[in-house]
Structure formats: structure tokens, C-alpha cells
Amino acid sequence: MILFCRAAFWIAVYLALVLVPLFALLIGPRPAGSGFWWDLSLALGFAGTTMMAVMFFLTARFQRATAPFGIDLVYYFHRWISLGAALFVVLHPVLFVVQDSYALHMFHPAVMGWELWSGVGSALALAAIMVTSLWRKPLRIHYDAWRVWHALLAVIALALALVHIAGIGYYSGEPWKKGLWLVIGLSCVAVVVYVRLIKPTAMLKRPWRVTEVIEERGSTWTLVLRPEHHAGFLFLPGQFAWLTLERSPFAMKEHPFSIASSAENPLELRFTIKELGDFTRRIGQIKRGTKAWIDGPYGTFSIDRMQAPGYVFVAGGVGIAPIMSMLRTLDERGDKRPLQLFYAYHTWERLTFREELEELRGRLDLDIVYVLNDPPSDWEGETGYLTEDIFARHLCAGRSQLECFICGPTPMIEVAEKSLAHQGVPRGQIHSELFDLV
Ligand SMILES: Cc1cc2nc3c(=O)[nH]c(=O)nc-3n(C[C@H](O)[C@H](O)[C@H](O)COP(=O)(O)OP(=O)(O)OC[C@H]3O[C@@H](n4cnc5c(N)ncnc54)[C@H](O)[C@@H]3O)c2cc1C
Known part of the structure; x- marks a missing residue:
């Protein structure tokens, strides 16, 4: 309940951050000549800009704000909401031109002023962010290089959008409205200073x-x-x-x-x-x-956040790492609840933590189902990939009460999630950890 309230609070904060500047701009005198499409075009531009600004906060890894959701969920939200922001920013000039075809002439390079160039520059920077993020792997952009460019382009896109708003001056001509955008810009600068300077400095003191x-x-x-x-x-x-x-x-x-x-x-x-x-x-x-x-x-992938009479773990390859943390912790605590581990790997020889798992089986109430892709000739256990049949054969009783934790390659996670749900585990009790944030 506390987590739910916290999540609701932070969602309300997000909506307020995006919408309050929008409504604030409606206060006071409005520019002449505005019609519905014109106003919608401007609203989309303003909303897209505040959404861009909020991205700086979303990705700053503030532990308190991200704790109710888990940072991985916050990154997925960032990814999808960025598409929304980009769509808004693209629709902003499109609607502007659609409502008055004469407006197209304003985009001729010969007559374009700096206030329009900055808007175009912002949209181009945003487009570059989208293309390089959505197709980073096919474009063969190395993660480290992508990350640096992603941060730089985000700063450029937001800075140019703010310059554009200040230069055009519609709905933001009065000093207090200019001040509002200045505050938004400066708060993003503060986040960048925190992430790039203050936080690393604090980490330096804790090696x-x-x-x-x-x-x-x-x-x-x-x-x-x-x-x-x-x-x-x-x-x-x-x-x-x-x-x-x-x-x-x-x-x-x-x-x-x-x-x-x-x-x-x-x-x-x-x-x-x-x-x-x-x-x-x-x-x-x-x-x-x-x-x-x-x-x-x-992260939120933890047994300590989900109390249950028993746990099921599903691991593929190195996805065993967070599950080992949970098993080792339960072992040190002398926990006697029934546990089950489905562990998929290529070969028995390469199965990470094989010996320690066998020891843990002796101390915990732990049932292990190994699934080997390439089993030795005398192997009598499960073979191939993890399938629903394997869960149907082995999944322990009391399924509606179980909390399940899955970590491994994406296709395995998808199969395990579907299978466990079909086998009677409520969806809300199935938790997955992806090792691929971007
Ligand atoms: C929440 C989480 C927990 C993880 N836990 C483990 C674990 O316990 N054991 C383990 O072996 N792996 C884990 N990983 C995966 C691990 O982070 C990547 O395999 C590693 O960063 C790859 O770096 P690389 O330079 O060797 O590979 P590269 O070949 O450079 O990258 C391979 C892929 O890994 C991802 N990646 C690379 N660098 C980063 C980075 N700095 N931040 C985020 N993603 C990156 C990118 O998608 C990239 O395409 C985890 C990932 C996440 C998101």
C-alpha cells in the first residue's frame, strides 16, 4: 500500500511537471489570431519541451523517486515517453503549417530567423536521439559512444527548444512566463551538474x-x-x-x-x-x-519486497546472478520456506555455480530443475529449452500463492512468464529482470 501511494505520488508529480507549465501559459493575455489548430500546435510544442526537461530528472537515478517502480521500469518509461515527446515536437510545426499554408514560407532558409532555426535544430537533435536509440544495435553504435552522444544531444535539443520558445515569444512574452522557462532550463542544468559532478564526487569519497x-x-x-x-x-x-x-x-x-x-x-x-x-x-x-x-x-527484483509462503526462481545463463543473491541470503537467514529453481544452461560442464547450488540444496528446502541444451550422454534430467511442459511437469503446488523471479535471455523470460501464468501463478506475482536496459 505504501509503495502504491508512493508510485501514485510520483505519477502525479510527473503529470504536474508536464502540465502545469502548459496551463500557466494560458494565464493572462493571449496572442491574437489564435485558432484551435494553432493553439494545439503550440500546446504540443510546449508539452514536448517540458517532457524533454522531465527526461533529465527521470534518468538522474534519484533513488527515492525510482524506488517504488524500480530504475529499470523508469528507463522503459523514459524510452517510451520520449517517443511521445518526439511525436509532439514533430506535430508542432506540421500542425502549424497545416492550419495556415502561408506559414510554410516562414521555413524558407533565406527568411528564417534564429528563433526558427533553433526550433529546427532542436527537432533535428531529437530526431538524431530517436534514430540512434531505436536502431543503435543495427547501426553498430558502441554503447559507450552512444551514451555520450545521447547525453549531449539531449542537452542540445532542450537548450535549442528553450531558445526557440524565448525567441518566438507567443504565450511566453510576459517576464514571469519567460522566468518559468528559465527555471525549467536551470533545473535541468542543476540535474546535469548533480549527475556529472556532485554524484561522482560523492562516489570518489566511497571507494x-x-x-x-x-x-x-x-x-x-x-x-x-x-x-x-x-x-x-x-x-x-x-x-x-x-x-x-x-x-x-x-x-x-x-x-x-x-x-x-x-x-x-x-x-x-x-x-x-x-x-x-x-x-x-x-x-x-x-x-x-x-x-x-x-x-x-x-531495482525491485527482490524477495524482500514480496513476502510469500514459497518462491520459484527461473534462471537462464548468467541470469543466475541475482537469484544467487536471493538464495544465499535465504541460506544465511536459515529460511525454511519451500523454494524451487528452474535453471537453463547449455551444458552441465559450464553450468555456473553448479557445486554451490548442490550445497544449497542440502541446506535449504530447495528443489532444482536443470534444463540443459546440450546434455551429457548419461543425462536423465530435462533437455532442450525451457518450455511450458517442463513447468507443467515440475512446478510445485500452491501456485496461486507463489512469488516467481525470472532472469535470463529475453526469449526465455517471455516463455517463463507465459508458462507460469498458464500454470496458475497470478501475473502480479511474476517478476522479471532484463539485463538489457537499452
Ligand atoms: C539490471 C542489469 C543487471 C545486470 N546484471 C548482470 C550480471 O549480474 N552479470 C552479467 O554478466 N551481466 C549483467 N548485466 C549485463 C551487463 O551490464 C552487460 O553485459 C555489460 O554491460 C556489457 O558490457 P560489455 O562492454 O562487455 O559489452 P558490449 O559488447 O559493449 O555491450 C553488449 C550490450 O550490453 C549493453 N551494455 C553495454 N554497456 C552497457 C552499460 N554501460 N550499461 C548498460 N548496458 C550496457 C548494451 O545493450 C550492449 O549492446 C546486467 C544488466 C542490467 C541492465
Whole structure:
């Protein structure tokens, strides 16, 4: 209930941030010659601009504001609401021209003033953000380069939109209205200063050290980190954090990883990382003693947020990491509730945490169903991909009471979500963690 109220509060804050400036502009004298389409065009432009401004707050990772939803949901919201903002910004000049075809002449480069150029520049920057975000992978833009350009283009798009509004002056001619847009612009500058300067400076004062680098099965490594001269932080089992290794927290080279260790020991964090790309492939070469910076914890994927008489976990590949955190925590707490783990992997030989899971099975009330893609010849367990049939055969009783946690590749998550729902687990009790935020 508290979480629901908090979520409702933050949704109301979002709507207020987007709509209040719009209504404020209607106060006082209005410009002559306005008709419905004209006004709608302007309203879309203003709404698109405030939505752009709110994006700065959405992506600033304010822990209190994101906690009710989970930062991953906030990023998805950011992604989809950006499309809405872009649509508004595109419709703004289109409607303007449609309502009065003569207006098209104003867009001739020979007569266009700076106030129109800035609007066009803002729309182009926004278009570039959309194209590079929606098609980053097919365009083969490296994540790190994309991130820097994404931030720069966002600042450019908003700054030019504000210049455009100030220059055109419709509905915003009076000093207090100009002041309103100035406040919106300055608050975004404040967010950028917080994210790029204040927060990294605070992180500098709370360094971590790599104390162990452990090779696991399946081209996977576990980094063990300890806080240096500070008390670490409390987290919920299953949450994740952004990790920066070797570079300073100002470098914008951080990567999100689930915390794989027990939440009962905040003085030791473990990240289990699969070799995949530029950064993760070098994890095995990280030296003990390397300095690290951690921004976290984030996320809502945790048993501690969902009390239940028993839990079902579904893991594919390195998706086992947040689930290990939950199992290790339950083990340290001496929890006796029934647990079930469906764990899909390619081979038995490469199955990460194989030995530890067998030990945990002995201490917890834990049933494990392994599903191997490429099983050894004497394998008697489940084979192939995880399917609904496998859930139907093994899923424990009391399904309407269970809370289920799924983490792995997207196709596996989709199958598991559908299967568990078909097998009688209420949708609201099925929780998934995607390792792909962008
Ligand atoms: C909430 C969450 C928890 C995660 N937990 C784990 C975990 O416990 N273990 C694990 O092995 N992996 C985890 N990942 C995935 C991990 O973050 C990426 O595999 C890693 O960042 C890839 O970096 P790379 O340079 O090696 O690969 P690249 O080849 O550069 O990137 C591969 C893909 O990973 C994503 N990616 C790359 N860099 C980043 C970044 N800085 N931030 C966000 N996404 C990025 C992009 O989609 C990119 O296309 C998690 C991801 C998320 C979102």
C-alpha cells in the first residue's frame, strides 16, 4: 500500500511537471489570431519541451523517486515517453503549417530567423536521439559512444527548444512566463551538474577494492569487492548496481551488474560477470587491489519486497546472478520456506555455480530443475529449452500463492512468464529482470 501511494505520488508529480507549465501559459493575455489548430500546435510544442526537461530528472537515478517502480521500469518509461515527446515536437510545426499554408514560407532558409532555426535544430537533435536509440544495435553504435552522444544531444535539443520558445515569444512574452522557462532550463542544468559532478564526487569519497577475482564455470567471473574506509551500503537480495572499474566515476564508463552476494553481509559485494563484450571480456584480467566505484543499489527484483509462503526462481545463463543473491541470503537467514529453481544452461560442464547450488540444496528446502541444451550422454534430467511442459511437469503446488523471479535471455523470460501464468501463478506475482536496459 505504501509503495502504491508512493508510485501514485510520483505519477502525479510527473503529470504536474508536464502540465502545469502548459496551463500557466494560458494565464493572462493571449496572442491574437489564435485558432484551435494553432493553439494545439503550440500546446504540443510546449508539452514536448517540458517532457524533454522531465527526461533529465527521470534518468538522474534519484533513488527515492525510482524506488517504488524500480530504475529499470523508469528507463522503459523514459524510452517510451520520449517517443511521445518526439511525436509532439514533430506535430508542432506540421500542425502549424497545416492550419495556415502561408506559414510554410516562414521555413524558407533565406527568411528564417534564429528563433526558427533553433526550433529546427532542436527537432533535428531529437530526431538524431530517436534514430540512434531505436536502431543503435543495427547501426553498430558502441554503447559507450552512444551514451555520450545521447547525453549531449539531449542537452542540445532542450537548450535549442528553450531558445526557440524565448525567441518566438507567443504565450511566453510576459517576464514571469519567460522566468518559468528559465527555471525549467536551470533545473535541468542543476540535474546535469548533480549527475556529472556532485554524484561522482560523492562516489570518489566511497571507494571499493577488488579483493578477489574468481573464475567460475561458463566463461564467467566473480569479482569480490570490499568498501574502503566506509560501511558499504545495505541492499535487498536481487538488486543491482552500476560498477566502474579502474577509471574514475567521472568517466561515464559504468556497467550495471546484479549483486550476487548475500544481503546479510553488506561489507562484501560479489558481482558475477559473463564474458560478452569489450568490458566484460577483460574482467578475468582485473588485478586484486583494483579500485572500484559503485552506484547503487537499484531495482525491485527482490524477495524482500514480496513476502510469500514459497518462491520459484527461473534462471537462464548468467541470469543466475541475482537469484544467487536471493538464495544465499535465504541460506544465511536459515529460511525454511519451500523454494524451487528452474535453471537453463547449455551444458552441465559450464553450468555456473553448479557445486554451490548442490550445497544449497542440502541446506535449504530447495528443489532444482536443470534444463540443459546440450546434455551429457548419461543425462536423465530435462533437455532442450525451457518450455511450458517442463513447468507443467515440475512446478510445485500452491501456485496461486507463489512469488516467481525470472532472469535470463529475453526469449526465455517471455516463455517463463507465459508458462507460469498458464500454470496458475497470478501475473502480479511474476517478476522479471532484463539485463538489457537499452
Ligand atoms: C539490471 C542489469 C543487471 C545486470 N546484471 C548482470 C550480471 O549480474 N552479470 C552479467 O554478466 N551481466 C549483467 N548485466 C549485463 C551487463 O551490464 C552487460 O553485459 C555489460 O554491460 C556489457 O558490457 P560489455 O562492454 O562487455 O559489452 P558490449 O559488447 O559493449 O555491450 C553488449 C550490450 O550490453 C549493453 N551494455 C553495454 N554497456 C552497457 C552499460 N554501460 N550499461 C548498460 N548496458 C550496457 C548494451 O545493450 C550492449 O549492446 C546486467 C544488466 C542490467 C541492465
